[in-house]
Amino acid sequence: MTANVTVEAVSHRFGAVAALSDIRLEIAAGEYVTLLGPSGCGKTTLLSVLGGFLEPSGGRVLIGGQDMTHVPPTRRPTTTMFQDYALFPHMSLADNVAFGLRMAGVGKRARMSRAGEMLALVGLAEDGAKRPHELSGGQRQRVALARCLAVEPEVLLLDEPLGALDLKLRRNMQDELKSIQRQVGTTFVHVTHDQEEAMAIADRIVVMNAGRIEDEGAPRRIYREPRTLFAAGFMGEINRIPARAVAGRVETPFGPVPAAPPAGRALVACLRPEAVSPAPARFQIGPARVRDAAFFGTYCRAHLVPEAAPDLILVAHLPPDALPEEGAVLTLHADPDSLAVFPEE
Amino acid sequence: MTRVLPWLYLAAAFAFIYLPVGVLVLFSFQDGTLPVPPFEGPSLRWYAGVLSDDDLTAALLNSVVVAAGQGAVAVTLGFLAAYGLARHVVPGTVFLRALLIAPLTVSYLIVGLGLLIVVQQVGLGLSLWTAGIGHVVINLPICFAIIYAAMGAQQQSAERAARDLGAGEFDVIRLVTVPMLAPAILASYFLSVTLSWDEFIIAFLLTRFDVTLPVEIWSLLRSGLSPRLNAIGSVVFLVSVTAVVAAEVLIFRRRR
Numbered sequence: 001m002t003a004n005v006t007v008e009a010v011s012h013r014f015g016a017v018a019a020l021s022d023i024r025l026e027i028a029a030g031e032y033v034t035l036l037g038p039s040g041c042g043k044t045t046l047l048s049v050l051g052g053f054l055e056p057s058g059g060r061v062l063i064g065g066q067d068m069t070h071v072p073p074t075r076r077p078t079t080t081m082f083q084d085y086a087l088f089p090h091m092s093l094a095d096n097v098a099f100g101l102r103m104a105g106v107g108k109r110a111r112m113s114r115a116g117e118m119l120a121l122v123g124l125a126e127d128g129a130k131r132p133h134e135l136s137g138g139q140r141q142r143v144a145l146a147r148c149l150a151v152e153p154e155v156l157l158l159d160e161p162l163g164a165l166d167l168k169l170r171r172n173m174q175d176e177l178k179s180i181q182r183q184v185g186t187t188f189v190h191v192t193h194d195q196e197e198a199m200a201i202a203d204r205i206v207v208m209n210a211g212r213i214e215d216e217g218a219p220r221r222i223y224r225e226p227r228t229l230f231a232a233g234f235m236g237e238i239n240r241i242p243a244r245a246v247a248g249r250v251e252t253p254f255g256p257v258p259a260a261p262p263a264g265r266a267l268v269a270c271l272r273p274e275a276v277s278p279a280p281a282r283f284q285i286g287p288a289r290v291r292d293a294a295f296f297g298t299y300c301r302a303h304l305v306p307e308a309a310p311d312l313i314l315v316a317h318l319p320p321d322a323l324p325e326e327g328a329v330l331t332l333h334a335d336p337d338s339l340a341v342f343p344e345e
Numbered sequence: 346m347t348r349v350l351p352w353l354y355l356a357a358a359f360a361f362i363y364l365p366v367g368v369l370v371l372f373s374f375q376d377g378t379l380p381v382p383p384f385e386g387p388s389l390r391w392y393a394g395v396l397s398d399d400d401l402t403a404a405l406l407n408s409v410v411v412a413a414g415q416g417a418v419a420v421t422l423g424f425l426a427a428y429g430l431a432r433h434v435v436p437g438t439v440f441l442r443a444l445l446i447a448p449l450t451v452s453y454l455i456v457g458l459g460l461l462i463v464v465q466q467v468g469l470g471l472s473l474w475t476a477g478i479g480h481v482v483i484n485l486p487i488c489f490a491i492i493y494a495a496m497g498a499q500q501q502s503a504e505r506a507a508r509d510l511g512a513g514e515f516d517v518i519r520l521v522t523v524p525m526l527a528p529a530i531l532a533s534y535f536l537s538v539t540l541s542w543d544e545f546i547i548a549f550l551l552t553r554f555d556v557t558l559p560v561e562i563w564s565l566l567r568s569g570l571s572p573r574l575n576a577i578g579s580v581v582f583l584v585s586v587t588a589v590v591a592a593e594v595l596i597f598r599r600r601r
């Protein structure tokens with residue numbers, strides 16, 4: 001089962017603090033959306049509003065076209081996978097997974113067979129009789145997922161589901177979550193503060209900050225053409241090059257950027273480290289002295305001081321075949337399309 | 346020497362705690378009329394005497410019924426109070442919590458006297474019921490405190506998950522909260538049973554014709570020391586030990 005979700009002008013206040021301000025969001029049925037942002041940005045609050053654990057101070061939430069704003073979690077077609085998994089420690093894994101069906105009045109035989117299928121889906125077919133404390137963190141995670149999916153929710157909400165796992169396991173689970181989502185077709189809304197996780201997993205990323213949506217779109221678009229300076233900075237490392245709008249052009253210490261200047265006089269031109277390259281390109285950064293460099297496997301990460309702007313330090317991901325020596329002078333270039341210009345915040 | 350000292354200390358501590366009980370049990374098997382050395386015996390004559398005494402066996406049974414009944418009421422009320430205060434936003438939570446625990450600081454004598462006055466004002470006759478009510482008054486705060494302390498964030502998030510999966514309030518309590526809190530609930534039940542089992546003052550003030558065992562023992566004490574009292578004491582001790590062992594087994598088994 002799957003359904004679309006519409007968030008209409010939702011706002012929520014905790015006392016004097018605005019946790020959500022005028023959030024508008026359309027999520028298509030079967031889409032995998034991540035809500036990405038730093039802690040305190042309102043992403044978990046928004047998830048609680050979708051799950052029914054929090055009634056927003058204003059606005060409406062529609063799931064499958066039905067107004068769910070004031071419907072409690074029990075009667076919503078959503079299930080939530082909690083950060084701490086919230087498994088029932090006194091029940092076997094099969095009973096945990098079958099719990100939702102038991103509440104729906106499904107007979108014992110039918111719900112146990114369904115629980116078996118769900119455990120098989122997450123790779124724990126043999127472990128139905130075990131208790132949660134016998135499992136590793138990653139396995140508990142899978143049981144929590146199976147328990148949520150067993151009731152065939154229209155929308156599955158995931159609250160930082162991979163936060164407690166180590167890095168390697170997290171990368172594996174990301175791939176698995178995505179493939180399970182493809183199999184079941186349920187709409188997934190996944191909260192995370194890890195932009196790599198968001199990019200690895202999502203059809204669409206919603207970047208949030210201070211209770212607002214900063215940007216939303218496909219991972220590639222947000223990474224390469226972010227709408228705001230915050231989104232640019234949160235999606236990955238950037239070089240912030242001070243710029244000014246002069247006569248309808250954007251002027252940087254390295255020369256003009258062929259882009260229409262946004263409103264405001266003080267501007268920032270953003271450049272990703274991997275866009276800085278010694279290979280010739282149309283935007284010239286010019287000679288820069290290597291301050292330090294380190295080998296990272298697929299690239300060499302270097303800090304460079306450009307001669308045209310000696311008080312700037314540029315971060316560049318250079319080709320991994322030769323580690324640049326400290327003090328060496330490289331002539332750097334960048335593709336002008338990789339430069340994004342924003343008003344200074 | 347330094348390795349032996351801790352063991353000596355341990356032995357001394359246990360001797361201090363258990364020697365009186367050991368002596369009591371030993372002289373309950375005395376084959377004479379005084380529970381003092383030298384030990385003559387062993388003999389079961391005093392146990393036979395206790396078991397053939399109808400007043401004593403009736404008092405024993407009364408104590409069991411009162412202890413089991415008041416324990417069930419105290420745990421139920423304590424659980425409901427703890428669940429309500431831990432899970433719902435109630436104005437003045439801190440004050441209510443203090444008010445619930447406060448009776449612990451009042452002496453049993455004062456609680457007993459207060460209840461006696463109330464019971465007589467209301468015109469309720471003194472009986473095992475009134476003694477049971479008295480024991481609920483003293484055990485409810487203990488049950489509340491134990492269960493409230495055990496209601497952590499883990500239960501709360503499991504309850505939230507259960508609601509999310511479609512469970513109604515009653516199912517949440519029955520299938521998630523109570524099973525997860527079983528160790529605390531059983532511990533508070535057995536503790537309140539044990540406390541009621543050997544409680545004297547309140548039972549003395551609030552019973553009249555049917556009495557509990559401690560009240561019966563007190564009336565026997567007035568006729569002086571006898572191995573018969575040791576035999577009763579041993580039976581009381583045996584029941585308490587059984588309750589503690591049962592609690593250990595039940596709670597420990599559930600934890601694993």
